[in-house]
Amino acid sequence: MPTDFGVPPTAEENRAQVEQRLQDARTGGAVPETLRVEFRGRPIHVEVIDMPVDQLYYNPATHRVSAQRAHDPLREQELAKDKWSDAGQSYLHHLLMAKPSDPHVRDPEFDKLMQSLQEFKQNEPGLISREGVIVNGNTRRAALKELGVQTIRVGVLPASCTWADIRSVELSLQLRPDRRREYSYINRLMAIEEQVKPGLPLAAIAKLFHTTTPALERDTWVLGQLHDLVKRSEHGQIKLRLMDFEDAQESFAELYRTYVKEKAKNKQKAVTLLEYRLAAIVLDFAKTDIRAIRTDFLEKYLEHRLPEGPWAITPEPAKAVPIPGLNRSVPAPSSETAMARTLTDSLLRAKATQKSGSAATPSEMAEANSSVTLMKHAFDESIEAAQDAIRKQKKRLAAPDRVIAAVDDLQQCVTDLVLARGNNSLDEGAFDDTLIALRQALAKVSVEASKSIQLPGEGLSWLREAVAGQR
Numbered sequence: 001m002p003t004d005f006g007v008p009p010t011a012e013e014n015r016a017q018v019e020q021r022l023q024d025a026r027t028g029g030a031v032p033e034t035l036r037v038e039f040r041g042r043p044i045h046v047e048v049i050d051m052p053v054d055q056l057y058y059n060p061a062t063h064r065v066s067a068q069r070a071h072d073p074l075r076e077q078e079l080a081k082d083k084w085s086d087a088g089q090s091y092l093h094h095l096l097m098a099k100p101s102d103p104h105v106r107d108p109e110f111d112k113l114m115q116s117l118q119e120f121k122q123n124e125p126g127l128i129s130r131e132g133v134i135v136n137g138n139t140r141r142a143a144l145k146e147l148g149v150q151t152i153r154v155g156v157l158p159a160s161c162t163w164a165d166i167r168s169v170e171l172s173l174q175l176r177p178d179r180r181r182e183y184s185y186i187n188r189l190m191a192i193e194e195q196v197k198p199g200l201p202l203a204a205i206a207k208l209f210h211t212t213t214p215a216l217e218r219d220t221w222v223l224g225q226l227h228d229l230v231k232r233s234e235h236g237q238i239k240l241r242l243m244d245f246e247d248a249q250e251s252f253a254e255l256y257r258t259y260v261k262e263k264a265k266n267k268q269k270a271v272t273l274l275e276y277r278l279a280a281i282v283l284d285f286a287k288t289d290i291r292a293i294r295t296d297f298l299e300k301y302l303e304h305r306l307p308e309g310p311w312a313i314t315p316e317p318a319k320a321v322p323i324p325g326l327n328r329s330v331p332a333p334s335s336e337t338a339m340a341r342t343l344t345d346s347l348l349r350a351k352a353t354q355k356s357g358s359a360a361t362p363s364e365m366a367e368a369n370s371s372v373t374l375m376k377h378a379f380d381e382s383i384e385a386a387q388d389a390i391r392k393q394k395k396r397l398a399a400p401d402r403v404i405a406a407v408d409d410l411q412q413c414v415t416d417l418v419l420a421r422g423n424n425s426l427d428e429g430a431f432d433d434t435l436i437a438l439r440q441a442l443a444k445v446s447v448e449a450s451k452s453i454q455l456p457g458e459g460l461s462w463l464r465e466a467v468a469g470q471r
Helices: 009-028 067-071 074-080 085-095 108-118 136-149 163-172 186-197 203-208 215-235 242-265 267-282 296-304 335-354 362-395 398-424 427-453 459-470
Strands: 036-038 043-051 104-105 127-128 134-137 152-156
Touching: 009 043, 036 152, 036 163, 067 074, 067 085, 067 186, 067 242, 067 427, 074 085, 085 136, 108 136, 127 136, 134 136, 134 163, 136 152, 136 427, 186 203, 186 215, 186 242, 186 362, 215 267, 215 335, 215 398, 242 267, 242 459, 267 296, 267 335, 267 362, 296 362, 335 362, 335 427, 427 459
Parallel strands: 127 152
Antiparallel strands: 036 043, 043 152, 127 134
16 A cells, blocks of 8 residues: 555645634634644644535545445546546545445445434534545545535644654544444454554554454454455456455454364364355354354265365375475375365355456356355255254253353343233342342353453453443
């Protein structure tokens, strides 16, 4: 990614107008409004003014739509050619309004922002460079533009602001814990990658992103997997895009935890398991279904259900791979691992064809649709069989089962409360005492689960926050 995009064609005009409005704000008699921002490692207060909405430019380096720019290659080409042209800025405007996982669709969150701005006006100012580039507030500017509002309140960065400053300030503002609209999953990963590449220590990046070093290690691993999947999907001019995995955040988080745990036992089996679970993610299975895919998945469930196709060809027996320049060799991947990778590669290419639109011929599209449908059916039956076997193997209640039982009891409790309200029979004191006991029990569950799970999922994260809020 270029480090310097230059300035818009109206930069001089914008500088003059910014200076004039800053002077007007200082001499108007009222105390000028200011905005606190982190600039070059220290907090500063910048003055806030009104600027014409149509005179400002979207930031071509914004992390808000980094992944989505691959949505339309032709419009992306126009944007790359001239960041400030009407065509390039129009494309950014479209992406800022669009749903991150599917830019063909308008984002409901954008409509909520528009409604809020229409009803309550602009509560927080955006932020611009003196040349008129929006550093923070790109989405707000898009919403105001759609509403036909003529001006936008913005803070003004110092005249010495560089593109490095713009990127740094944008991240510091967007990653605050009180931010209203988070980066999409993939865009956040790409923003992390941008900080990792120059060699910034993980601890410093974790602090910037309000996360932990283990979570950051997971995120960089996931992005590495995503880049690999995109590369493996490429055939001809067709390939998947990072944004195609936008809705798989929880599945990849769980995949990382499972892979690390299995790798400590047997690296070869962990890699094979990784491939089958990646295939299930490509086929859009829910994470609860993917859990049923274990190291024996092929042998016990999938092998005899596989349809005819390139994935059904069993590779030659593995041979040792010599290391150039050394009189030694290392074991090649097992035949099952090679087969699993072949299967995933075939699925990736078929999925890329499905998403390519007019780039694929009708026959290529029909073949891809058939392949994905057949593999989806094979995995569906195999996962169902694996889940059934797992249920039958359970001879005692594990921790998740006890939580499920507790959930059933709580759902029955809702019914009991309704009945008690009808006949006024609820013992309120006793009920309150049991809620206190429930709170204490949940606190203990949170503590013990946190000791066992280093990278919490959505459920444990909720429990920790709920318990912490009651202390």
